[in-house]
Amino acid sequence: MSYKPTSFVCDSTSQLVEGCTLSVRMQKTGLWKRAEILSIKTEGGKRQYYVHFLDFNKRLDDWVGDDDLNLSSVRFPRNRHRQRMELSKESRKKLPDEDHTVSDEITKSQQSQLKQKSVHEIKNVQWIELGRHRIKPWYFSPYPQVMCAQPCIYLCEWCLKYVLSATCLGRHLMKCNLRHPPGEEIYRKNTISFFEIDGRRSRTYAQNLCLLSKLFLDEKTLYNDMDPFLFYIMTVFDSRGFHIVGYFSKEKMSGENNLACVLTLPPYQRLGYGRLLIEFSYALSKCEGKTGSPEKPLSDLGLLSYRSFWAQAILDVLINQKYNDSENKITISINDISEKTAISPEDVASTLKHLNIIMYYKSRYIVCVKGDMVKNHLKTKTKPQFRIDADCLRWVPKEWNGTLGKATRH
Incomplete structure (x- = not known):
């Protein structure tokens, strides 16, 4: 569904929601470019924002902090805000013969599906280490969630097996007898x-x-x-x-x-x-x-x-x-x-x-x-x-x- 953004006086980053567009500093170049907030999370008491720079390839999408945001030009997604308000009102309705347990489970399931759909648009791996190279990924890849929670995923450069730590990789390399692709x-x-x-x-x-x-x-x-x-x-x-x-x-x-x-x-x-x-x-x-x-x-x-x-x-x-x-x-x-x-x-x-x-x-x-x-x-x-x-x-x-x-x- 298309929506028309509207100017929004933003006094604090706490008012920002997913779908807002504003000027964001690119970490690689230091330049300020228009970007859309795709996701927001809190780590260590600080908010972080996953942004997509408009008119740029998705490989430049990244997490940024409060200091990288310019609040003077925030544009708010009007229709998305209205949809959230309607959803909030709908959730407060109480039907006479409603089974609250089933209703709650359905809501949780829907929220989980929406969250998973959103995650698929967001880089989930911070770094990988492959042989002598440590590489920052460009896009999402469905590695197991326990792997993605780590700062770095370690890969065997011979069989491409992925493990949680350098120690695990060392143990694997003692057993892996490949020194070239298996073909x-x-x-x-x-x-x-x-x-x-x-x-x-x-x-x-x-x-x-x-x-x-x-x-x-x-x-x-x-x-x-x-x-x-x-x-x-x-x-x-x-x-x-x-x-x-x-x-x-x-x-x-x-x-x-x-x-x-x-x-x-x-x-x-x-x-x-x-x-x-x-x-x-x-x-x-x-x-x-x-x-x-x-x-x-x-x-x-x-x-x-x-x-x-x-x-x-x-x-x-x-x-x-x-x-x-x-x-x-x-x-x-x-x-x-x-x-x-x-x-x-x-x-x-x-x-x-x-x-x-x-x-x-x-x-x-x-x-x-x-x-x-x-x-x-x-x-x-x-x-x-x-x-x-x-x-x-x-x-x-x-x-x-x-x-x-x-x-x-x-």
């Missing part, structure tokens, strides 16, 4: 490896991986059934073992979709690993002899990563395409580009449009790549970057039967 290594070049994990065979690992990734992917959907999915884990190797950098998943019977979910863990972001994960998904599509496309819609970061990859792959094809001597021009179709890159025709067309290099001329569509675009593209290619070497891939496509329990090689 088949299908790619290795220098220190980078990929492991293929079958969700059916490594169900616990897959579930723990999904819980971990939900902390950093807002739109990720968690499934209890891991059987229909394959997980491709990218790792970097050192003397201690194969450390997880990121992964992507795909359904075993996914049709054209060659990727369901992709994540590079925060310590490894902005280093080129995300692009490598995407490139690897298309390397598998080439082995299968078909084009691929990620499941839509993409997240904001995912869309940026894919557009960058698509643009580079497509420009590579266009720039290296040879002239047709008989016509003294380059002739290539969207389907030709799709076959060379394994990128679906729809994604090729959308990328050409996004790059603004496709136009309608003399009753036909043509692609016009300007000199400065070629120069920038070639300059980007000269920068050091990770690339997939197809010769290092040791993988044969599988055909999955209807139960997803068994696979046959092509």
Whole structure:
């Protein structure tokens, strides 16, 4: 239900309720931005407010204190206040033959459901520790409540098991005999490896991986059934073992979709690993002899990563395409580009449009790549970057039967 906020003279933070909007100081930057209060709690006698900064990604949602609030511009949610007043009046009504015990239980149940629904919008894990990295999560993930009550959740970087304390983790590591993801290594070049994990065979690992990734992917959907999915884990190797950098998943019977979910863990972001994960998904599509496309819609970061990859792959094809001597021009179709890159025709067309290099001329569509675009593209290619070497891939496509329990090689 939409509501119209109204100006509200606020003399004290004690008057603030969920749904109020006001200016809030961002803890990372110190800037004051408009935000909505999503939840309020009291700890150690002090009130804390969980806020969402309007027009910003939910990964910036955070708990703030009284000192971070500017009370001079509070706007109060009028309809929500009215609804609360009506609910309060309704709860005071007494019916002649009312069973108070049952009524109270229903009210408690409804309140619990509303509270749980609210909690799902709020970050519930303060920190996680994974190997040498301590990471602050971006979003909610349904770890057990007893875990979320701790300042930090400790994860085994080999099997992703979660425990309550560093002491518990130390005891677990003495028993855990893994030093790489529990699957088949299908790619290795220098220190980078990929492991293929079958969700059916490594169900616990897959579930723990999904819980971990939900902390950093807002739109990720968690499934209890891991059987229909394959997980491709990218790792970097050192003397201690194969450390997880990121992964992507795909359904075993996914049709054209060659990727369901992709994540590079925060310590490894902005280093080129995300692009490598995407490139690897298309390397598998080439082995299968078909084009691929990620499941839509993409997240904001995912869309940026894919557009960058698509643009580079497509420009590579266009720039290296040879002239047709008989016509003294380059002739290539969207389907030709799709076959060379394994990128679906729809994604090729959308990328050409996004790059603004496709136009309608003399009753036909043509692609016009300007000199400065070629120069920038070639300059980007000269920068050091990770690339997939197809010769290092040791993988044969599988055909999955209807139960997803068994696979046959092509």
